[in-house]
Amino acid sequence: MQMTGNQESTIINQIKGGDTRAFSVLVDRYKDLVFTLSLRMLKNREEAEEVSQDTFVKVYKALSKFKGDSKLSTWVYRVAYNSCLDRIKKNKKGHQEIEIDSFSEYPLKTLDNALETMELEEQQTTIRNCLQKLAGKDAFLLTLYYFEELSLAEISQVVNLAPNTVKVSIHRARKKLAGILRQNLEPETIQRYERTRN
Amino acid sequence: MKEQETKELERFVAGAMFKTKLETPSPHFTERVIKAVMAEQQATAIGYRPLIPTYMWIGIAFFIVSLTTYLWFLAQPAPFNWPSLSFGFLENNILFKKLAAVSISKITLYAVLFLAVMICVQIPVLKYYFNRRQTT
Numbered sequence: 001m002q003m004t005g006n007q008e009s010t011i012i013n014q015i016k017g018g019d020t021r022a023f024s025v026l027v028d029r030y031k032d033l034v035f036t037l038s039l040r041m042l043k044n045r046e047e048a049e050e051v052s053q054d055t056f057v058k059v060y061k062a063l064s065k066f067k068g069d070s071k072l073s074t075w076v077y078r079v080a081y082n083s084c085l086d087r088i089k090k091n092k093k094g095h096q097e098i099e100i101d102s103f104s105e106y107p108l109k110t111l112d113n114a115l116e117t118m119e120l121e122e123q124q125t126t127i128r129n130c131l132q133k134l135a136g137k138d139a140f141l142l143t144l145y146y147f148e149e150l151s152l153a154e155i156s157q158v159v160n161l162a163p164n165t166v167k168v169s170i171h172r173a174r175k176k177l178a179g180i181l182r183q184n185l186e187p188e189t190i191q192r193y194e195r196t197r198n
Numbered sequence: 199m200k201e202q203e204t205k206e207l208e209r210f211v212a213g214a215m216f217k218t219k220l221e222t223p224s225p226h227f228t229e230r231v232i233k234a235v236m237a238e239q240q241a242t243a244i245g246y247r248p249l250i251p252t253y254m255w256i257g258i259a260f261f262i263v264s265l266t267t268y269l270w271f272l273a274q275p276a277p278f279n280w281p282s283l284s285f286g287f288l289e290n291n292i293l294f295k296k297l298a299a300v301s302i303s304k305i306t307l308y309a310v311l312f313l314a315v316m317i318c319v320q321i322p323v324l325k326y327y328f329n330r331r332q333t334t
Contacts, residue, residue, distance in 0.1 A: 124219070
């Protein structure tokens with residue numbers, strides 16, 4: 001459920017006034033997306049949950065310094081992004097980026113239609129597995145762009161990059177995801193689709 | 199042509215992304231966050247506060263420095279004349295004479311000395327112990 005600016009500022013004032021329970025409303029509002037973003041970055045549920053919890057504790061502690069220059073959501077996602085980067089640095093294990101062969105024999109249209117022939121649940125699992133194989137930052141950007149529908153300027157505030165760089169990064173991330181989907185879709189699925197088309 | 203390809207890619211990825219759902223953390227996530235926040239709040243409430251705050255130390259230092267400066271430079275021309283200071287008056291004091299007459303056995307002397315040393319050791323040990331108990 002989307003929170004309006006007024007509702008948000010009322011809750012922020014309640015929290016600043018010492019009402020810890022009011023904070024749970026805020027946590028409930030953002031926990032799913034913060035957890036999804038952390039999971040896409042870190043690729044591990046336990047770690048993602050720890051980092052999400054850490055994110056909200058940091059948000060609570062720094063809320064008194066929140067001036068409202070940016071949207072609260074943008075600020076929360078920035079805290080989450082930085083916490084994930086800290087965790088990755090601590091782990092010292094970067095996600096192994098896989099080479100994507102963008103010159104696939106199957107055109108995008110075929111891939112799209114082949115995906116459509118699968119059951120919805122199967123489609124979801126395939127896409128989720130492919131997102132898991134995508135580099136953390138790319139998966140983070142795509143999730144933020146499509147789920148929260150933030151503008152490029154807002155995303156640039158979250159990841160501390162210029163809007164143009166974000167635009168290019170999202171385009172590359174799209175290409176990589178399509179490449180991973182090409183590699184991961186069972187050849188039989190595509191062949192089955194091609195047979196039905198002919 | 200390239201623009202067409204880009205649009206097709208955008209449409210394809212948007213379609214794929216919207217098919218996935220947001221992941222949800224474990225059921226008691228919010229409760230755990232609130233618990234962590236409350237623990238954090240409590241830790242700040244009983245955080246270490248020195249007995250004498252910094253501004254008091256600054257005040258004391260300022261007082262000593264200004265008093266010394268006043269006595270040394272401003273209260274001229276009668277500064278302390280250290281060599282002429284005499285403690286001869288103590289020799290005539292009855293209490294001092296009685297104290298000087300008291301003789302203590304060597305064992306008592308060593309026992310008192312040992313007690314003093316033990317107290318000096320115990321103070322840092324106890325301070326360390328209470329500090330640790332407060333932080334954990």
